[in-house]
Structures are given as C-alpha cells and as structure tokens.
Amino acid sequence: MGKTCIIKTMEKMWAGRFSKALDEKADDFNSSISFDSRMYRQDITGSIAHASMLAKQGIISSADCEKIIAGLGDILDDIDGGRLEIDMNCEDIHMFVEAELTKRIGDAGKKLHTARSRNDQVALDIRLYLKDKSSELTALLRELIEAVTEQAEKNKSAILPGYTHLQRAQPITFGHHLMAYAMMLLRDISRLEDAVARMNLSPLGSCALAGTTYNTDREFVAEKLGFDGITLNSIDGVSDRDFCVELMSAYSIIMMHLSRFSEEIILWSSWEFSFVELDDSFTTGSSIMPQKKNSDMAELVRGKTGRVYGNLMAMLATLKGLPLAYNKDMQEDKEAIFDSIDTVEACLEVFAPMIRTMRVKQDNMYRAAQKGFINATDLADYLTKKGMPFRSAYKTVGQIVAECISKNCVLDDLSLEEYKKYSDIFEADLFDEISLETCVSKRISAGGTSVASVEAQIAYVKKEISK
Ligand code: ARG
Numbered sequence: 498m499g500k501t502c503i504i505k506t507m508e509k510m511w512a513g514r515f516s517k518a519l520d521e522k523a524d525d526f527n528s529s530i531s532f533d534s535r536m537y538r539q540d541i542t543g544s545i546a547h548a549s550m551l552a553k554q555g556i557i558s559s560a561d562c563e564k565i566i567a568g569l570g571d572i573l574d575d576i577d578g579g580r581l582e583i584d585m586n587c588e589d590i591h592m593f594v595e596a597e598l599t600k601r602i603g604d605a606g607k608k609l610h611t612a613r614s615r616n617d618q619v620a621l622d623i624r625l626y627l628k629d630k631s632s633e634l635t636a637l638l639r640e641l642i643e644a645v646t647e648q649a650e651k652n653k654s655a656i657l658p659g660y661t662h663l664q665r666a667q668p669i670t671f672g673h674h675l676m677a678y679a680m681m682l683l684r685d686i687s688r689l690e691d692a693v694a695r696m697n698l699s700p701l702g703s704c705a706l707a708g709t710t711y712n713t714d715r716e717f718v719a720e721k722l723g724f725d726g727i728t729l730n731s732i733d734g735v736s737d738r739d740f741c742v743e744l745m746s747a748y749s750i751i752m753m754h755l756s757r758f759s760e761e762i763i764l765w766s767s768w769e770f771s772f773v774e775l776d777d778s779f780t781t782g783s784s785i786m787p788q789k790k791n792s793d794m795a796e797l798v799r800g801k802t803g804r805v806y807g808n809l810m811a812m813l814a815t816l817k818g819l820p821l822a823y824n825k826d827m828q829e830d831k832e833a834i835f836d837s838i839d840t841v842e843a844c845l846e847v848f849a850p851m852i853r854t855m856r857v858k859q860d861n862m863y864r865a866a867q868k869g870f871i872n873a874t875d876l877a878d879y880l881t882k883k884g885m886p887f888r889s890a891y892k893t894v895g896q897i898v899a900e901c902i903s904k905n906c907v908l909d910d911l912s913l914e915e916y917k918k919y920s921d922i923f924e925a926d927l928f929d930e931i932s933l934e935t936c937v938s939k940r941i942s943a944g945g946t947s948v949a950s951v952e953a954q955i956a957y958v959k960k961e962i963s964k
Pocket of ligand 1: 529533588589615616619823825827828829831
C-alpha cells in the first residue's frame, strides 16, 4: 500500500462559525503538528481508551466503538509501518488522527470526540509521552551508572590527588571519585521517578475546562492507561504543566551532573593532568594542529547543558502569566520539553560508552599524588593521635610544609632528625603513617576513600540499579 495523505487544504474541524479560511501564515503559526506528531502513539492509545469508556457508559454504541478501535489500531500500524504519512497540513496530531479515522470509517469516527476536548486530550497525551520517555531516560541513566561503576571497580585502588578549590587536597582513589558520580546519577533516577509518580494521574474527562454533562467514567480510562488515578479538579487538569517544570528541572540536574563530569574529563585529558585518555572513537582531531586530540563529546555535553537550562526557564516564563484554564501559550510546552528530552538522551547515549572505553593512566595519577603535600592532614592526625591538640598539630605541620617548600622537597623526604626539631612526638613510624597507601587505606569511615569503603559503595549502587 502506498502512502496516503489527508486532503491538502483541510477544512478546520472548528470551522463552523467562521466565514473565512485562516490566513496561510497564521495557519502555519498556529500549527503544532510539526512537533506534536511525535505523540501519535499516545494520542491513539488515549483515544482507544476513551472510545472504550464511551461505549461502556452507553454514550456511543458498541458497534461504533469497535469500528473506532479497529480504525485507530490500523492507523497506528500504518504510521509505524511507514504506510501512512502524518499530514503536516493538519493543525495538530489530535486533528490528524481524528480526520484520518473519519476518512477511514465514516460517521463513527465523528463520535470519538464526544465528552472530550483537545485541552484534556493534549494534557493526557503529553503525560503519557513523558511517562514513556522517563523510562527510556532511566534506562540510559542505568547504563551510564553501570559504565561508571565498572571503571570504579577497575580503579578502586588507583591513588590520585583529591582536589578542593582545584588545589591538591588529600589522596583518594579514582574508584572513590567515580562513585561520587554514580551517587549523583542514582539521585537523577529517583528524581525522575518522583516527578512521574506525582504526574501519574489522568486529566482526560476534564474536557475543555468544566467537565462534561455526559455520564463518563474517568477512573476507567485512567486505569486502562496505567495511571494511578484521575486529576481531581477539571480546571487544574487542563491548566497544569507543573509536571513539565518538574521533569525539566530533573533534566537540568542530570545535565548539570554530566557537565561537571565533562569538565573533569576535559581537564583529566589535558597534557597538564594526563590522568585519562578517551578512546579515539570518542575524540576528534584538529584540522590544522596534527597533535590534537580533543574531548569534543564532553565539551558538547557541557555546552548543551545551557540549552536544557534555557528550556526550563522558557517553560517557567511561559506559565507565569497564564490565567486559568487553557491558553494557546501552553502549546509552547512541547518544543521546549521535547528538545530537553532529545538533548539529555543524546548526551547519555554518548556518555556511557565514552566512560566505558576511557583509558585510565594510573601511573600519572599516582605521580601527581606524590606532590602537593596531600598527606599533610595525615601528618597532623599522626601528632594528634599521639596527644598533641589538633590545632597545634595543624600549625606544626604547616611549618614543616613551609620548610619543605623552601628545600624543594616533600614531607616524605625529611629525615626523622629534621622532624624531631619540631616535636619529640615524632618517631620513625611517621613515614609509614604518611605514605599514600596508608592515607587511603586508613580512611575507612563510611563513604570514605578506602578500598573497602569504595567496594561497599559499588555494592550499594549495583543493588540499587538492579531493582
Ligand atoms: N495543539 C494544542 C496544544 O498543543 C492542542 C490543544 C488545543 N486546544 C485549543 N483549545 N486550541 O496545546
């Protein structure tokens, strides 16, 4: 079967009271089909549930209902199978589906919109669409967490400097550092789940705004479509886009996490750090400088974070002045949220394999950890544990660091005699106490950097993502 299209210049379904056609530019301006056509599956699924309810309640006959459901099923199959092209001359996806149905099954198709308005229809479609997308994004987040955890496992004892203020601070393991991202990404999943749980109520049956005079069964539709219940105020049902704002905030936080991770990957990949090397398949070269290997993917993720934030701001700004109930301004919700979803999806799709294939240069990390006095806290703790008050120990170690700086050496290089000048408490065991391995292995506090603690974090995350 060839592709079919609805008549090119459609008469508007709402044309009844109008004596003139809509201006061509105004028609294009008003139309949302170029972006809401992606909700065709949700629109059809919602309509099937609505038709079943109308028949169950005796509002339409079961014969009409059967025709409607079969017709809608065929339309869905034909779109999925590429046999039916969505007609971009229609105003929106809701009108396209209804017009195509009526073209196929005649008068029965005209009964589908009984006890419904596009206002509750679009509110339904977008919730259904966002629910579907949230599970896809969750699956992608899981994959990324898996990739991060895998790298953490391989590098659970690789020592590097941990930074604060981007200054070398204390020794940590790379596994520990990576697991921080795993925790952030786990929260991202739970944020999506929270938002979905709150929006999981069906607005269908709110109709234009005031409800309907027909004896509908909204709970029936809600249950058929996998909702937990129905929205309880019909005006709110058609006016509410809080769930878009909540999800877009969750998307923004995901991007903020990916952007921080990207920034670190970019730094680590530089000659100056040289802690990791991204696989050739996730880097690009320069058209002029033959030596270059750029972390373009990470840079793009960092860059795209801005547009996801922008979409959230656009959504909030669109909603802030709207009187209840539906206003056409609300059609703007879709491009913004769809763009955010597409962006987050694209970023996650490239991020997981980029992390999985990243080569970790453990030797360089270790070398960096040997400089920068990152064991100074441990030296102070050594004195404290032997009885010196922490503040005095802190001051003493500060003076020792200053001596090392003037001698261009590190704490491990001074002799016991040199240490004794500062305090009698120092014994030969201090050297073992400030070795990088000891600094790491002694940090056994829950959540800390010791291998055992990182293993516990890995086990926790694995358990969480297998739920
Ligand atoms: N395309 C519209 C939207 O996305 C559908 C709802 C139209 N409702 C209306 N009363 N004009 O918001």
